Amino acid sequence: MPTAHRPHPAVDSSLALRVREVPATRPLDWLARGWADLRRCPLPGLLHGSFAALFGALLVALARDRFWLLAGAFSGFLIVAPIIATGLYHTSRELERGRVPALREVLAVWRPGDGRLVLFGILLALAGTGWVLTSASLITGFAGAPVRNPAEFLHNVVLAKRGHLFEAWLALGGVLAAPVFASSVVAIPLLLDRRIGVLAAVLTSWRVVIANPVPMAVWAGLLMGLSLIGMATMLVGLVGVVPWLAHASWHAYRDLVEAPAPQTQP
Numbered sequence: 001m002p003t004a005h006r007p008h009p010a011v012d013s014s015l016a017l018r019v020r021e022v023p024a025t026r027p028l029d030w031l032a033r034g035w036a037d038l039r040r041c042p043l044p045g046l047l048h049g050s051f052a053a054l055f056g057a058l059l060v061a062l063a064r065d066r067f068w069l070l071a072g073a074f075s076g077f078l079i080v081a082p083i084i085a086t087g088l089y090h091t092s093r094e095l096e097r098g099r100v101p102a103l104r105e106v107l108a109v110w111r112p113g114d115g116r117l118v119l120f121g122i123l124l125a126l127a128g129t130g131w132v133l134t135s136a137s138l139i140t141g142f143a144g145a146p147v148r149n150p151a152e153f154l155h156n157v158v159l160a161k162r163g164h165l166f167e168a169w170l171a172l173g174g175v176l177a178a179p180v181f182a183s184s185v186v187a188i189p190l191l192l193d194r195r196i197g198v199l200a201a202v203l204t205s206w207r208v209v210i211a212n213p214v215p216m217a218v219w220a221g222l223l224m225g226l227s228l229i230g231m232a233t234m235l236v237g238l239v240g241v242v243p244w245l246a247h248a249s250w251h252a253y254r255d256l257v258e259a260p261a262p263q264t265q266p
Helices: 009-015 027-040 042-063 065-085 085-094 102-108 115-142 150-157 165-184 188-192 197-213 215-233 238-256
Strands: none
Touching: 009 197, 009 238, 027 042, 027 085, 027 102, 027 215, 027 238, 042 065, 042 197, 042 215, 065 115, 065 150, 065 215, 085 102, 085 188, 085 238, 115 165, 115 188, 115 197, 150 165, 150 197, 165 188, 165 197, 165 215, 188 197, 188 238, 197 215, 215 238
């Protein structure tokens, strides 16, 4: 007799978690709760935000007259940002439990003791690096003139009279960003909160997006828009925007994935 097909264990692990449907306006509530967390425990968030701003300043210093590289680097940074915020997810979880975590405890989450988070971070870094290289190749290869600063990017790429380089650049970025967003929108908080495999976490994240296409589109737009505002303020705005969005992302996970009581991490 033929052997019955058994689902992959990752599928079983994902399906054990019930995905909730939420209204399109729920992301605004996540922002409100994220802001409340930042106010209750500001030091870890501001430290993470300052690191992001300093990293951005380093990118600017290294790129200088190579804006084609800077544009890809900043958008690549948005891809890997969720893994950088791991300590802030922990902060929101502890605030949810009624305690304010110490800074040392928050920073300890960064230690590479959890291979699942390390693996996911590597995958996001590879995706970000791939986009940086692809973006740089596209702009340098097809722009009609050198792109060394924002003005030349605007003139030679965005407002170019011939071709559709800017549209192609945006479309290609969207093709890469959409599956990365769908794979990670709740995956990293889930990995931190539950003993679940990377593949199961990614599958759960995709289930969330499929069940909530409009709220997830709104959430993606808010993440992108607020991040761009943070960058446009000479990076200073990232000090507050990065932790705000990180805390809000934890509450997004909590709303979207119904799971048993959180397990204490060893």
